[in-house]
Amino acid sequence: xxxxxxxxxxxLKLKTDKCTGCGKCIEVCPHNVFVLNDxxxxxxxxxxxxxxxxxxxxxxxxxxxxxxxxxxxxxxIMGWLTGTEPSCDCSDNSSGGCC
Amino acid sequence: xxISSREIKIIQTSTQLTFSDIVGAWKARWGINRMNYKxxxxxxxxxxxxSNSPVMVTANYKMSFDMLRKELIGLDAWxxxxxxxxxxxxxxxxxxxxxxxxxxxxxxxxQLEKVVSHRTVIVPQLGAPGISAHEVLKYSGFKVxxxxxxxxxxxxxxxxxxxxxxxxxxVRFNTYDRLVLTPVELVSTFKVSLIIFGILFxxxxxxxxPFGLIDFYAYMGAVIVGCVLTPVLLPWIPGRAFAWKGWLxxxxxxxxxxxxxxxxxxxQYSLLRALGYLLILPSVSAFxxxxxxxxxxxxxxxxxxxxxxxxVPAIIISIFLGIVLILVNSFIKL
Numbered sequence: 323x324x325x326x327x328x329x330x331x332x333x334l335k336l337k338t339d340k341c342t343g344c345g346k347c348i349e350v351c352p353h354n355v356f357v358l359n360d361x362x363x364x365x366x367x368x369x370x371x372x373x374x375x376x377x378x379x380x381x382x383x384x385x386x387x388x389x390x391x392x393x394x395x396x397x398x399i400m401g402w403l404t405g406t407e408p409s410c411d412c413s414d415n416s417s418g419g420c421c
Numbered sequence: 422x423x424i425s426s427r428e429i430k431i432i433q434t435s436t437q438l439t440f441s442d443i444v445g446a447w448k449a450r451w452g453i454n455r456m457n458y459k460x461x462x463x464x465x466x467x468x469x470x471x472s473n474s475p476v477m478v479t480a481n482y483k484m485s486f487d488m489l490r491k492e493l494i495g496l497d498a499w500x501x502x503x504x505x506x507x508x509x510x511x512x513x514x515x516x517x518x519x520x521x522x523x524x525x526x527x528x529x530x531x532q533l534e535k536v537v538s539h540r541t542v543i544v545p546q547l548g549a550p551g552i553s554a555h556e557v558l559k560y561s562g563f564k565v566x567x568x569x570x571x572x573x574x575x576x577x578x579x580x581x582x583x584x585x586x587x588x589x590x591x592v593r594f595n596t597y598d599r600l601v602l603t604p605v606e607l608v609s610t611f612k613v614s615l616i617i618f619g620i621l622f623x624x625x626x627x628x629x630x631p632f633g634l635i636d637f638y639a640y641m642g643a644v645i646v647g648c649v650l651t652p653v654l655l656p657w658i659p660g661r662a663f664a665w666k667g668w669l670x671x672x673x674x675x676x677x678x679x680x681x682x683x684x685x686x687x688x689q690y691s692l693l694r695a696l697g698y699l700l701i702l703p704s705v706s707a708f709x710x711x712x713x714x715x716x717x718x719x720x721x722x723x724x725x726x727x728x729x730x731x732x733v734p735a736i737i738i739s740i741f742l743g744i745v746l747i748l749v750n751s752f753i754k755l
Contacts, residue, residue: 324656325594325655325656325717325718325719326661326719327661327719327720327721327724328661328662328721328724328727328728329661331721331723331724331727332721332723332724333723346554349546349567349585349590350546350549350567351590352546352547352570352590352591352592352718353591353592353719354587354590354591370719371721372718372719372720372721373721373722373723374514374515374549374550375515375550376514376546376549376550379549379550379551379552379553380549380552380553380554380555382555389722389723390515390550390722391721391722391723392515392715392722393714393715393717393719393720393721393722393724393725394714394715394720394725395663395664395711395712395714395715395725395729396712396715397715398722398725398726398729399729399733408722409516
């Protein structure tokens, strides 16, 4: 069985005009969101994107945009409670199973 | 005169995990000493590597380091351990501690260019959210090669000429992957559970109650549904939002609790209390299932935010109403 998450939520954007088809994004994407076709990258399944930001960080041509963030409810709750950006910093106390 | 004759420090390590390494990993899975399970950052050697041996980069979470080195049996290689404050590669990459800057620093600190003759480092693919390969190349001259997601594929990766297949590049989240993450979820609920039991005990003392065995196992069951059962059964439970999946299984659990106590033929307790359970128990499961998003490998920030905007108010209202019903029920009986 495949794990699938919510549809139409990812903030992933690809600027095809800047893409040179180097394929770096395809290499780093852990969920096979991209394919190379006719010398350019295309998004095949945006709903697989988990917004980790690996593609953005490794695109030498700034052709990809995503609002990177942690897909972690505990981090978001802590962000709401402390009024800060949600981050993986639950490490200081031992709650939460995430990082 | 050589002015940069800093000593090159290399720590020899083994591909064999000792008994205490295995116990340490087991403890970390149960949340014992998990946040302080570290190795010293720096350059390590396995086997007897030469200047042309590959360099593999990892985090200084001891479980990450151990998982990598145990896969290197029979290889001569270098391991470059970054200082990620004891956090695993993927999470540290998300935070940026497993990042371009730390990699550049660590390459400079261990004087990697003097140890190896080539200019390539193998970074685990899940480190990519923190690393800009083209920037590492620009500032250090080292080319970043992204290796497989899992350390167990590293030998195949090297043997196939540093090529990772699509299979090796895809992150999975199979039943076993989910199962090993559940103990720490469960352990993290102990504190809040003790507080709840404390409150119920106090309510008993002041005569609002009685709360007893049924409440105890009903609640514990809801916790186990949210922290263990829902994560393990994740892909088979209908729907997509984690909170929804937890609610659904929790609802089944609440019905089981009520049926087990004689509903509807010979109820052991009133309708108010039965309804209270139906409101509280699924919400408790939904909350803990929702928290499992942080352990999963495929949830996005935007997605979790979207589900929380609905789930969190719904959980709060539902639990509040359930508590009101059960308290009203207790007062009626007084």
